[in-house]
Amino acid sequence: MFSVSVCLGQDSEVDQEAEQAMLKTIETAAETSNVLLPSPPLDFHILRHPVVLKETFVGFNVLAQKEGSITKVLIKVDLREDADFSIRGWRSGAVKGYINGLADALVASGYRVIKKNIPEIDGSTLTEELIVDVEFENSDGAKIYLNQRIFFDTRGFAIAVIADNREEFEILLNWANKIQASKQ
Numbered sequence: 001m002f003s004v005s006v007c008l009g010q011d012s013e014v015d016q017e018a019e020q021a022m023l024k025t026i027e028t029a030a031e032t033s034n035v036l037l038p039s040p041p042l043d044f045h046i047l048r049h050p051v052v053l054k055e056t057f058v059g060f061n062v063l064a065q066k067e068g069s070i071t072k073v074l075i076k077v078d079l080r081e082d083a084d085f086s087i088r089g090w091r092s093g094a095v096k097g098y099i100n101g102l103a104d105a106l107v108a109s110g111y112r113v114i115k116k117n118i119p120e121i122d123g124s125t126l127t128e129e130l131i132v133d134v135e136f137e138n139s140d141g142a143k144i145y146l147n148q149r150i151f152f153d154t155r156g157f158a159i160a161v162i163a164d165n166r167e168e169f170e171i172l173l174n175w176a177n178k179i180q181a182s183k184q
Contacts, residue, residue: 034077034155036180040064041171044073056081059155064172070144071163073176074102078156085152091126095150098158099132102146111136111144126152145169149176157181 040046047063062075076098084090099118107113115135124130132148147161147169161176163169 034060034079034182035062035075035157036182037062037064038175038178041175043067044172051076064175066168069168071165071168071172072161073172073179074158074160074162075179076156076158076160078158083156085154085156088126091152091156092121094152094156094158095121095126095130098150098156098160099148102148102160102162103134106136106144106146110138112138114143147173147176151181153181155181 037046043066044064045067047065049061049063050057051059051061057079059079060075060077062077064073064075065071078085078094083094085094103113113134114137115133117131117133119130119132121130129149129151132146132150134146136144136146142164145161145163145166149157149159151157159176159179161169161172163172
């Protein structure tokens with residue numbers, strides 16, 4: 001289970017009703033598993049966080065992380081009601097957002113891309129699963145390995161493995177490759 005903390009304001013009964021309605025939506029979505037997760041590797045714990053944008057529940061971030069380690073698996077489940085992932089343009093925009101979001105955060109933290117394998121996005125139908133591999137390095141020579149697996153049904157899924165050592169990266173990558181979308 002996870003904790004939900006959403007603050008929409010408490011100025012009126014309408015705001016409180018809206019907040020209660022959103023909490024009910026989040027709780028209902030949480031009960032409906034969107035991903036099938038195998039048991040996590042030893043010492044890794046699963047946390048689930050709802051994502052709320054502009055007072056609208058839009059999905060979940062599921063995190064598998066070991067305490068005290070940068071190594072993690074971040075699973076983004078995109079449930080936006082206004083997104084139609086059957087349309088290529090929606091898938092293309094989502095893919096670019098998923099890839100650039102993590103890469104930009106690492107670059108802003110002082111890392112630079114030293115190796116990358118990103119499939120063609122603009123010429124693809126994006127109906128098949130995409131695999132993205134990027135290796136980063138900072139000025140001290142510390143490396144971060146990033147692998148993203150991106151796929152769609154009526155939802156968008158981005159499963160990212162992030163690690164600062166190759167051994168934990170390979171362990172989590174093996175685990176993350178077993179994660180599947182649940183049936184709707």
